[in-house]
Amino acid sequence: MVAESQTMNLWELPTRTEAVLVGFAPALAERYRGRLLEFGFHTGERIVCQHQPGFGAPRVYRVSNATYSLDRELALQVLVSVARE
């Protein structure tokens, strides 16, 4: 069986689903992209959405050994791919 993958933005990623970071939307400002890279958001890195607090609050993502919280505006600009059986 060949694993297909589906690309989505980080905000769409359901909780506790592992995804692989594939890139950033071109609209993302350079300095924020830089900061995400410093946090460890690299292409090919595994990323998991750990919590989605209600009411549109920023969500919690695990990258490598650290957890970060990103708001919708930013998470929309991060593109990930999820393996689909």
Added chain:
Amino acid sequence: MSRVLLVGTPNSGKTALFNRLTGLNHRVANYPGITVDLSMGRLSTLPEHELVDFPGTYSLRPISEEERIAVDHFAKALDAPDVAHVLCVVDATRLEKSLFFCLQVVRECRQRGKAVTVLANMGDILARHNLAIDARGLAAGIGAPVLVVSARTGEGLPEVLQRLASGITSEASADPIPEPALLAQDDESADQALYAEAHQLAERFGAPADQLLLIQSRLDRFFLGSLSGGLSFSLIMLVLFQSIFTWSAPAMDAVEAAIAGLGSWMLPFLSEGIVRDFTADAIFSGIGAFLVFVPQIFVLTFVIGLLEDSGYLARAALICHKPLRFFGLSGKSFIPMLSGVACAIPAIYAARSIESPRARFLTYLAIPLMPCSARLPVYTLLIAIFIPRETALGGLVGWQGLTLFCVYGLGIVCGLVVAGVVNRVSAGEAQMPFMMELPAYRLPALIPIARKSVQRAQHFVTKAGLVILSVTVIVWVLGYFPNQGADLGASWLGTIGKWIEPVFQPLGLDWRYGVAIVSAFLAREVFVGTLGTIMGIEGAEDNILPLVEQVQASALPLGSGLALLVFFAIALQCISTVAILAREANSWRLAVRMVVAYLCLAWLAAWLTFQIAAAV
């Protein structure tokens, strides 16, 4: 004397290390023009070395003004001849996020021939979970010595001091790197290479931290869950609020009683007359009026310190971010604003934790509008005078309670609206998106938090004391002369009251209210006592009933009463707040502008209220 620079990413334990290495010998300096704290302290065991603590940043490429200043100062300091050594702190449990910055720092140092040592902090946590990093491999990879340390237990720190004492500077200069300095260049491909390098090093030499993150994730599931998160948030905020309101009350009473006791012990030694009056009313009441804030500042700093150190503060910020962002504020504005409902002074201190200068500025604007507890005696008096003790809806709501609720709500709404409007109309750095590292949950370290709370209380006494005392003396002189305090109405203060009567006349108020409002600049609750004195009633602050009856008998219109309520809800009338605001924002201009703007706004809103009440 030589300087040692301490740098690191946020949450790597840099502050804890700094405190551990310097003991109590440190002072805090600010960068000119902006409040970025720069702590300096002599190493407790090597007093010929001064440790300089730079604000934590994720990179030498700043994304905000605040970071830029920190990075610029670091670059300057690196060039200074007296800087011998740089200590770069990384979080050993989360190497990945620290290593990019660490590699940047190491390159800068080697390029400039400065010795650098990497401190892999939180060693105790690794040990507790039977984990380890490969410090030797990491050192080889980074190109600088790596020492595993713990700011909690002190593990590894003797080696650090040994390195500093031996003055190792040769290794760096012996091995200079020809590449250009990172600080000067802006090359994407160089950055990319560095990201990749940091990533590889963390993978190869770091410790797997799944176990640590599992615990954190479980706690997050609770604290960020829809129901459990909401409940725990409310409960924690209730405790925080109680801490300022109720827990510090006994200490505040004790301070007041002690000062009153000292006064009554000392005053009999002074002969009757101006010296005695001055000592009693200006010195003792003046000092008393501002020393009562000290317990509040201590308790609030302590409780917020507990929340911060436990890791919860970051979660609270996350929960509050969305609604506050609408007004240009940040999630971190919530705690300062909530504190402001008790007292603006500790609230202004609490705003230090907001990194974004713009969100901090907007929070400063909102705090003085929060309905602080000093307004309560004024509200109580005015409501007792003007609002009947009747109930509506079959006894379900009392008009007095409802009025109090509305005037509290008015303050909060005004605070948010002012922040929102200023955010929209003022130019400046655009709002940054929310991107925050969630620190691990930890048991708070009590002693450093207590120490910080004491320092903050000291800061208040030393920085605001003089201003508050000066204003107290001025108001006392105005009220005492020219007739030796015999009649407040005939004093200079009374004259000023009459002089400014036209200002308050449109609100239906005469000069006596003007005098009481002017004296309320010492602290809002002074309004009650002064109004009593002017109307010939002593001790109105303890028993308001005679004053209530007298004002009611004077047939002051309801509109004037409501106008006064609205005026007090908005006006920034607390000299202690103004003094601390000017210090913390590093701008007297801002503080003075806020006083003027809120006075005008308060007057306008009060006038409008009076007009509407007259029309209805």
